[in-house]
Amino acid sequence: xxxxxxxxxxxxxxxxxxxxxxxxxxxxxxxxxxxxxxxxxxxxxxxxxxxxxxxxxxxxxxxxxxxxxxxxxxxxxxxxxxxxxxxxxxxxxxxxxxxxxxxxxxxxxxxxxxxxxxxxxxxxxxxxxxxxxxxxxxxxxxxxxxxxxxxxxxxxxxxxxxxx
Numbered sequence: 609x610x611x612x613x614x615x616x617x618x619x620x621x622x623x624x625x626x627x628x629x630x631x632x633x634x635x636x637x638x639x640x641x642x643x644x645x646x647x648x649x650x651x652x653x654x655x656x657x658x659x660x661x662x663x664x665x666x667x668x669x670x671x672x673x674x675x676x677x678x679x680x681x682x683x684x685x686x687x688x689x690x691x692x693x694x695x696x697x698x699x700x701x702x703x704x705x706x707x708x709x710x711x712x713x714x715x716x717x718x719x720x721x722x723x724x725x726x727x728x729x730x731x732x733x734x735x736x737x738x739x740x741x742x743x744x745x746x747x748x749x750x751x752x753x754x755x756x757x758x759x760x761x762x763x764x765x766x767x768x769x770x771x772x
Contacts, residue, residue, distance in 0.1 A: 624648065625687070627655070629739060629769025638663025639670075643767065645679075647687040654678050657695075657763070671700035671718065675763065677727075685733060693727040695763070697747055703756045723747040723761045733771060741767040 624647045631641035640662060645655030657675040661667040675697040683689015700720045725747020732740045745763040753759045 625771045627769055627771045629767045631765045631767045633766040638666045650686045651681045653687050669702060673697050673699040688731045688733045690730050693745060695725050695745055697723040697761055699761060701758045719752050719756050721749040721752045723749045727763060737771040739769040739771055
């Protein structure tokens with residue numbers, strides 16, 4: 609004989625969830641920043657964050673970044689609350705150099721690099737699955753530091769999303 613329990617409870621410790629989030633801060637500043645996150649268990653998750661500028665002022669400096677990350681959560685809710693994060697970041701930027709000639713021409717170079725970094729933040733989630741998140745992270749490019757100006761990278765977020 610089989611019995612069926614209550615299947616309506618959303619956050620059980622044996623379930624993993626997917627999340628889609630949009631960074632409202634970067635959207636206001638002129639860039640599309642979207643995140644996918646998958647919870648591993650009640651205190652950890654991994655995800656990937658993609659940044660693409662659409663405003664010309666931002667696009668003059670940053671072309672894109674793709675940033676995979678791992679988070680460890682300290683909250684009482686399932687994969688929510690205060691967190692620490694370790695991330696990698698493949699980033700592409702524009703670097704401008706003056707030529708050594710007598711004319712004052714400017715040469716633009718595209719620089720692609722990879723950074724490692726750490727971050728922290730907080731995630732709040734409603735019973736229906738809506739997410740609010742604040743986060744900050746800082747990292748260092750590993751390969752092109754001696755030739756270009758972009759040694760330090762940062763991630764800042766005021767993010768809204770949904771867990772399903």
